[in-house]
Amino acid sequence: MGSRPDGWWRDRAAAATRLLGRMPGLVGRTAGAPDGASGPTVTIGRVVAVLEGIAKAAAGPAGIEVVRAAADGDGAIVDEATRLVEAGERVLVVTADRGLRARLADDVAVVGPHWFNDLVGR
Numbered sequence: 691m692g693s694r695p696d697g698w699w700r701d702r703a704a705a706a707t708r709l710l711g712r713m714p715g716l717v718g719r720t721a722g723a724p725d726g727a728s729g730p731t732v733t734i735g736r737v738v739a740v741l742e743g744i745a746k747a748a749a750g751p752a753g754i755e756v757v758r759a760a761a762d763g764d765g766a767i768v769d770e771a772t773r774l775v776e777a778g779e780r781v782l783v784v785t786a787d788r789g790l791r792a793r794l795a796d797d798v799a800v801v802g803p804h805w806f807n808d809l810v811g812r
């Protein structure tokens with residue numbers, strides 16, 4: 691949420707609900723592959739959003755899998771990415787956080803929020 695200074699910090703749950711509401715159209719969509727992803731395009735098979743803190747109260751729309759972090763969001767993202775990779779899925783994590791990037795396995799592709807924001811028209 692923090693990639694756009696739109697006042698998200700005043701009501702994190704509402705901001706998360708708005709952002710989640712932009713995501714259902716991504717499922718099944720083919721887009722230009724971000725840096726770090728193989729091929730000229732990527733097809734988005736599913737969207738998993740991790741929420742932490744007060745944002746966990748956000749309503750998740752149909753078609754978006756919401757993980758509510760028991761503790762910190764970064765740890766939940768690492769755990770979920772690891773679980774999905776171990777299940778044989780290709781995983782792309784959207785984050786600008788260098789610390790989170792360093793915690794992810796080498797077989798997890800990572801992209802900054804600009805690519806994602808372009809996809810959702812944000």
